Amino acid sequence: MEQAVNTLFGMHILNEAADRFSLTKGSYKKLGDFENYVYEVEREGQSYVMRFTHSSHRSELDVLAELDWISYLVQVGVDIPQVYTSRLGKMTEVIHAGDSYFTASLFQKAEGHMPDYANPAEWNEHLFASWGEITGRMHKATQSYTPSIHHKRMTWEDDELLVNAKSYVLPGDEYVLERLNEVMTHLHSLPQGQDVYGLIHTDIHSRNFFVDNGRISVFDFDDCAYNWFIHDIAIPLYYALSWGVPERYAGNREAFAADFVQAFWSGYEKVMPLSRQWLQELSTFLKLRDITLYLVIHKKEDLQLATPRLIQWVNDIKERIRQNIAIVEIDFDLCRFDSSAG
Incomplete structure (x- = not known):
């Protein structure tokens, strides 16, 4: 969190x-x-999750738009933590801090735990398929979503990091802006029909869901935005690779990526029809995530105080951006897709 915001919170x-x-x-x-x-809190002996969003990050209306979508997903049967109201029956409460404010919101606490990517009994094709299925259920539901408030969530290109990218690029790293321009030009050429584009989570990695007896519960919808559905497949793949390739692959990142996509897609297409041709766009969205991470890290972190692990991660990201390559290039011939679908 930025120091200026830290001084306001207490x-x-x-x-x-x-x-x-x-x-x-x-x-x-x-x-x-x-x-x-984000805090775990209690009410009448029951645990909940309380989130405080500073107005420099999201306005109260932005938060309300997020909570409106979450409430809709819960209403139509998507299994995610629900939103609770305050004593006055409000989903958000504004707490002023100087000339700014924090928006407080209360959520159901997800059951279970984060999956252990070092444990083959948890980090496997069964989990990846379930991950794909809950993602597909959210996409299927969002196709019929109409906001009930007069404020919509941002689109992908409204992301503050992209709008103000020049502010976060260090001298000598101007190639990051060149790559960003190339990616955005390509994205602007893609169709945005209701069958391929809508309000999505945008950040469904394995630190944003819990697993409880095989059931996945997704949370942290703070970054939800209008984007292509394929983006929500690229992000799980990106972070699955970032956590590390399982030992059984002996460092073969491409083979693991192919198995991950095949398993994820098998769960996804059970509930959500999306042309398999969209998988060809994964590389573009993987490149965009590298660029976005470069920007957010240089906005939020003092790399002079960073751990060696973070510095190495940033250097890897920078080198991929410089070379204009994605974290992985998938050979889809290695994916064992169901020939009757897609």
């Missing part, structure tokens, strides 16, 4: 939110603070 904000949402004061367990402040 126990007084937490306690004010506790009053408005009837929470047990002092029952605050910090879960994260990268783009939002």
